[in-house]
Amino acid sequence: MPTRNTIILAAGKGTRMKSKVYKVLHRICGKTMVDHVLTQVEKTNMDNIVTVVGYGAEAVEENIGDRAKFVVQKEQLGTGHAVMQAEDLLGNLDGTTMIVSGDTPLFTAETFEKLFEYHENEKAAVTILTSKAPDPTGYGRIVRNDLGIVEKIVEQKDANEIEQAIDEINTGVYVFDNKSLFSALHKTNNDNAQGEYYLTDVIEILKSEDKIVAAYEMDDFDESMGVNDRVALSKATKIMQKRINEMHMRNGISMVNPEDTYIDVDVKIGSDTIIEAGVSIKGKTTIGEDCFIGSNSEIRDSVIKNNVTVTSSMIEESEMGDGSNIGPDSHLRPQSKIGKNVHIGNFCEVKKAEIGEGTKVGHLTYVGDATLGKNINVGCGVVFVNYDGANKFHTNVGDDTFIGSNSNLVAPLEIADHSFIAAGSTITKDVEQFDMAIARERQTNKPGYFKKLNYKNN
Template identity: 75%
Template sequence: MSTRNTIILAAGKGTRMKSKLYKVLHKVCGRSMVDHVLTQVEKTHMNQIVTVVGYGAEEVEETLGNRTKYVLQKEQLGTGHAVLQTEPLLKDEDGMTLVVSGDTPLFRAETFEKLFQYHEAKKAVATILTSKAPDPTGYGRIVRNDIGIVEKIVEQKDATKQEQEINEINTGVYVFDNKALFAALHKTTNDNAQGEYYLTDVIQILKEQGDIVAAYRMPSFEESMGVNDRVALSKATKVMQRRINEYHMNNGVTLINPEDTYIDVNIKIGADTIIEPGVLLKGKTVIGDNCHIGAHSELHDTVLHDNVTVTSSYLEDSEMEDGSNIGPMSHLRPDSHIGKNVHLGNFVEVKKATIDEGTKVGHLTYVGNAHLGKRINVGCGVVFVNYDGAHKHETTVGDDAFIGSNSNLIAPLTVADHSFIAAGSTITDEVAQYDMAIARARQTNKAGYFKKLPYDPEK
């Protein structure tokens, strides 16, 4: 197999995005567009990958790291000029070079592989990746002769009426014999309306030299979808989301309504998990087998073990172990660790806390900066008071303790195993094992006092 190289074009500013974020760094299902391209390129076993950067170069390099080499296109003088910037790194390479844009996140590695194979089979010097577009408006057209050989690429603005009726379009992806590519680039000129050096001119130069120029037409037009504005970004996201959702369904996950389920590209989901409509799974979330994610739940960078139930809740950067459940309307904030068979009911917020096996936190409770042991019962309206206005403090509650409803636990605090907090207490001091703590004012009833009050139930 011939040596393979890739040039990723990622130097354009992307003014139509109307964004301060560099165009190729806009995300499609949790991964930047240029990262999508690089990920697929990597699967085709390249000798060298070079990314051409311009605007936002530092951000691109930070995103992609050392997975690719970089060259800087200081002035945006066209696609041909961009490719020419890679010459110091690639000019002496034998074999083939793939050229692809960094704003085409839907291409698959299989398509690149077939393009390489077609190029070699045709013994071509250049091979254009083409597709048939339902609406070719705006795309360069592939003009073939009577026996199917590529004659030229004609841009929309230069096409005759007959040429505009052609629906085979240039996707902007090419494979070149590497040395022929750079030799032809030096023959291009900027004698055009834009004053730029076009990569498409290389095709015409090679044709005039008598070199073989082939065109491989891929079956799927949607792969070639480029992203130049927010509308196209949403369309690409929709296509990618469909792929991701179908992948998970084909691997044993039930999506009740796939069209209303958002799953980022890096998410992992175990078999027999059921996901209801309106769910968003983002970041590096991992979900085990036989889980149930209820409608309108949102999970960010969260790990769920097997048999976990999440009901209409928001989880971020946390972990729930086997058999635990949460919700509805509860919130796991970062660094929360929920043990096996823990029950977190409705309107429970947990932040930077560990709750061990079998503990129940029923409802309307805040647990912050705390470690709760096993088999604890936490009543309604309990607050772990962790902040003194300057610093956060921790509370520890031992195994088999009971925290009565409407209690406040003022940190720093330790509540020992098998201890009992009476309802309505505000606890500030350590509670020893087997003790019951009561910290509330004694009730006083004033006989007949109702009649002395200004309250009138009839008003």
């Protein structure tokens, strides 16, 4: 039975990136480049996906996991040599095999599917994915005859003046008849300046055997961008960012300035949410409907429910319930859970805390390692003192409690429902239900003290 296979080439080190990170593991909009390629390949229902690894093999395998099989190219002897490493896994299979590079993160599943369909309709031995380049300099040119049949691929350095004027270029993606691919690979040699085995030589071999060599021209040249250095990485990120933002806007999201809005590829956003300029939304974040995300906010790996307002604040690995709001200039650190209709005001920090429905944390307050019930009022400048220099401790605050401004709650503490903490108190003992706790020095006034000072009276 015919199979559909893909070989992803991910063995290169990428010296032009000038990085300790292997090239295909550089990230674009929340995913490594090789993960972007693999994600699109997976959408085309492959029977087998083989990734060729070399430099940084363990790191690449860890990033991809069990989503692909792996073969190792121990020596970097060219693209043809890299593909040969997959022969033990794929060589005897009937069907078709696509070759794609792990540093081309912008290709889409739709393009791959059209390439396979064209290849099958043409009954070709190989189909080359091509595109019209605004500036073809540096690319291999697709040379066709008067009937439009592919004659050859000519590299830039080998192209004559007429061939250099051709703007149809080789994107480096191919679909082969699988057995023809591996048969032809055995006929290649490394008789060239680099001493490498080139995949493009396979096309010349198939052509010489009178097998059909086809080319499918895709519409969007940007998809073909290969990333070899940091400049290309930046350009690819911009293209991906635009693609993501346009997808969300078409799905009912409003962006005040999409060119200045960064959203990772796996983010989900509900309809009628408004996003202002300078916002970054990263990781596996989910945002509900009818939310407002204000300028310069950053949200990462968090769940934002419906009708939430985030004003110039940072949220990390946390959750905000329906109708809640935060900011400006506040910070939810990891493991914070904000309930329905909770207000987190300006210059507040919450860490590893759960805050119940209707509670208000006004401003200039730190809530760490705590569980707060419903309808609590937390005054200005309150500090949940959770760390003694060695260990963290927890505070529980019951429903309908009032915590006065400038209070310090020294954990561990149990503060019962319907209790009252007087402003300016440092609380070190548990507070019972309906009690008011006061822990501060009694005020003392010194009569006539001002006159003893040498201040001039104006």
